[in-house]
Amino acid sequence: MTVKVGVIGTGMIGQDHIRRLTEVLTGSSVVAVSDINKEQVEKIATAIGARTYTDGVALINDSEVDAVVVTSWGPTHEEYVLAAIAAGKPVFCEKPLATTQEACLRIIDAEVKHGKRLVQVGFMRRFDTAYRQMKDVVESGTIGAPLIFKSVHRNPSVPPSYTSDMAIVDTAVHDIDTARWLLDEEVKAVSVIAARKNNRGGTLRDPIIVLMEMESGAIVDIEVSVNIDYAYDIGGEISGETGVVTLAERNRITVKSGGEYRGKVTADWKERFVEAFDVEFKEWLDAAAKGTATGPSAWDGYAAAVVTDAGVEAAGTGNRIKVEMRDRPALYA
Amino acid sequence: MTVKVGVIGTGMIGQDHIRRLTEVLTGSSVVAVSDINKEQVEKIATAIGARTYTDGVALINDSEVDAVVVTSWGPTHEEYVLAAIAAGKPVFCEKPLATTQEACLRIIDAEVKHGKRLVQVGFMRRFDTAYRQMKDVVESGTIGAPLIFKSVHRNPSVPPSYTSDMAIVDTAVHDIDTARWLLDEEVKAVSVIAARKNNRGGTLRDPIIVLMEMESGAIVDIEVSVNIDYAYDIGGEISGETGVVTLAERNRITVKSGGEYRGKVTADWKERFVEAFDVEFKEWLDAAAKGTATGPSAWDGYAAAVVTDAGVEAAGTGNRIKVEMRDRPALYA
């Protein structure tokens, strides 16, 4: 079955997902595209023979559209996701699910009322082979119970518009979701520690360490460094009771010359996670073809909002902030 | 543009390519399938809505078929490839291109007469990211002129039907093609040395070292070991005048427990080269959509035949066998 997809938002990530759905993956066709920029959406939609919209809700309600991808500006996500749920259509929503905890809860309420999962949030690391192998090792018991998870999130540079809070809300949010998923438990409290400032980042608070206490007592220790120049480098290590599992280097070849051996580190997030994005969309399409969703849920989107809010408060006050979440509906058990 | 593909042969590799064309890659549809086993071809074709043939030539001449994939038994390849050339249709032919040098030359003659490349041979390593990076390093000059290429080709085990000559014709043939491509030159002579026999392989001559002298004087040193149990392990290293480039380990995570750190080695050729197969077919489809072919050519198929013939003779006689090839037509320059 071919899933007829409508895409809302034609920024960089929207265009990349359109490419993925039309040129990389089988099983779908992009039949409608929406953007508030009429000229841009027409250019993009024409190239792939899709209908154009400037109103995302109208796209969602297009009877030809089976499933929706939301990649528009964050503040618009709630409206579109709620509209998709109202229409009973599977919706893939890039992070954030919504920009406030309350909005996330409204989505959860709507989805719970609908009675079946429709929402998938764009935490692509859960589809990455390396992280999946890491989770398999944890679940196999090879390293005993997981006690500490260290995550490293390094960007070569960020644009001038990047703010200190974005290091938590936009960057560490991936490590936060990964931690919840790998350890299979919720966050109890968050602290943020600013390290010596990287002068390459101007006034930016960078790098930082985000520390999270999990329900089991396990500690998550996230280094976020967004101007480290050398590469886009993602690290992860879980120390358990009897062993350790670590993400490996990713270079395909090693070169020896001039007294050294050398391997490449990934240059950017697209290079690092291109396969994960493909798998993410493949699994989303498989679920959408069955009228449902898989992977990171609205609950995970809500948890991310709660924890990053706590993180921003922790960074601002210097305090350890407790994380308070509502009870988890059975739909997300 | 969607390329309408006809697939000849529905063995393991044929079925895998049908899966690749229908479930993994965009840009094609499999409209016809042929196999001498009528029952099997009907089962497979029905599942994907394709027409069925028991005669490969008839499939080739089906006017709905834009391009052909040949994965049938080796001795049938010549007929099908020639028929595809006669029909002016791009054809992807799994190795061998044909089972004799003479047959390969007939294909070359036909393609040269046609005046444009139509034939692509299934040497998938040329599409592997690691090998492509290796080639880039050689061409960049970082290691100087390449002087020695060591290739390691290890299989965990082979079936009882596997013969000693197959280690050259079916297994080392990949390393032979890789060497010609990486070093960008032809083979001048071949020797084969049998090592101490691996008792896991019964009477099989295993492992062996295939030594090739290239036109430039560079030496290619191929270890073929087909019963080594531990994994499917492909190694490669080029020593140049000033440096070395080596294929890296491929594990995604490292586990530490019980006094050791450990990483996985690939289990079989499908795991090792799955991405290369996908890229190979993607690039074939892109070329086929333009009515031509890319990557390994009929010339490469011919060269493989000549060199493996020499290898079999070298193994049988214990002598160094010179490789004599006809002049390379301009089409393959």
Next chain:
Amino acid sequence: MTVKVGVIGTGMIGQDHIRRLTEVLTGSSVVAVSDINKEQVEKIATAIGARTYTDGVALINDSEVDAVVVTSWGPTHEEYVLAAIAAGKPVFCEKPLATTQEACLRIIDAEVKHGKRLVQVGFMRRFDTAYRQMKDVVESGTIGAPLIFKSVHRNPSVPPSYTSDMAIVDTAVHDIDTARWLLDEEVKAVSVIAARKNNRGGTLRDPIIVLMEMESGAIVDIEVSVNIDYAYDIGGEISGETGVVTLAERNRITVKSGGEYRGKVTADWKERFVEAFDVEFKEWLDAAAKGTATGPSAWDGYAAAVVTDAGVEAAGTGNRIKVEMRDRPALYA
């Protein structure tokens, strides 16, 4: 010149240093040994032709003794180190320099009054090749200013007598000294976070993360895990403004079998640091031959006491504890 050494204390480490001085290194002879256990000291001293003492101060004042090694019980260190300073003799003192900050300051005062360094404290990591290369990289500017240092200190197991505070005072003390030395600055504040408890350690607070803020704002993040079973594993990574330096794995060979490649991790601290101990004593002897000391000083011993005291308080209270140190005398500039 041969340095005539007197050794105080004949426990495991004392015996190991006697072996090192008599069997491994040239340039010294052990002429006197002291221990409160008369029987034991006589057995050990006889084997190497040394005089025996049960009173360490008497050994120090033996006119044949050029330089002193103190490996006795921690509470005795102050007396012996002060006596060595009074006698004007170079003294190597295993950690701790003394068991209280006040005692350390008395030693500093005495050494400053003497006017020349005589005291070297046993922080052997400063003599380890890997750490020295790490420090060279930091000083070279290759990674820019160091911003975060992550240290990992993992023991396979500890004896029942090991207490939670010892994880800071006896174990993390090495990472603390290493951090001060690598970053070349003092500690401003310490926090300690207990992770999910490793049940292999009974009631022990294990593992923990010791967080230190340095004068520059750099953060030191130490994982101490003392019952992790798999190996004695020491890790370290410094993130700078433009790059990262990391301790490498130490295995000498890799074995592939059963689907995996494997390398060994060091089994215990003796295996990991045997070469560092040898270098440490070689450099001590070289300095002692000139009537002075090198490497970790009484000031470093004092700093270790202050920071570990803060660490114990931080662990007990859950608070961030500021580190207050007296001004550094010019002798230790």
Next chain:
Amino acid sequence: MTVKVGVIGTGMIGQDHIRRLTEVLTGSSVVAVSDINKEQVEKIATAIGARTYTDGVALINDSEVDAVVVTSWGPTHEEYVLAAIAAGKPVFCEKPLATTQEACLRIIDAEVKHGKRLVQVGFMRRFDTAYRQMKDVVESGTIGAPLIFKSVHRNPSVPPSYTSDMAIVDTAVHDIDTARWLLDEEVKAVSVIAARKNNRGGTLRDPIIVLMEMESGAIVDIEVSVNIDYAYDIGGEISGETGVVTLAERNRITVKSGGEYRGKVTADWKERFVEAFDVEFKEWLDAAAKGTATGPSAWDGYAAAVVTDAGVEAAGTGNRIKVEMRDRPALYA
């Protein structure tokens, strides 16, 4: 017991061994030094308080000398080793044991007549930790019977005086001895293949591949590359019936900057084998203290001569040369 050593030859390696015996290792004193260069020997001997000789045989017969180190010019080795045997003194002889097979046999005859091993030849790789671990793995059965041993011997550059035959006699000789020791068997035949010439080496035949067939049928495949610029890089891998053991990289730290991670390769043989030399001499002294020798024997020196002679002939003629050795005396069983 202190072994009183006499050293014959004060070239670079002789001076290094004197340093090793006087400054690094305990258990010996250098009491006599000989060199035909009177001025040089006096300078060196005076510095360490040793007697001087210009006649190596006179040094050997000095009643104060317990054991002898021969590091003089190769053609003099036979005379000195025979004199040491005649005097019943343990003798460490740098490679070659002697410059002809016949001379080696005269030494063997003399030592057999003496009835106890006195001669140790300077193949230091047998004392290297990595190679010893490799041998342990082979003997453990983890990889099954060893079938192929690949050795890589790369030098950054050689002086103008270096000849093509020296690549076999002086360089590959270490790999040849290592192969005999690791596989625990003799060489049956040798071939030498010249690869594409490295233009950095002028007219030198470089690199080459030395192929050896062992008694068991195992193949040894040695790459010798003496002008490869990037480093002194020693590689080794044994493929067995069920697995593989490989020498690991030796870098102590990894640096990430500028898109890459990097580790150092050893710069020269002194850096690579400094520890092996120390262990070699420590074990020699231990044996010498008991009036005998250990490790590589006169038999190993003879085997090296026979095999390198065959290698030189193989390189000169292009033929496979059979290796003929006399029966191994029981002394070397």
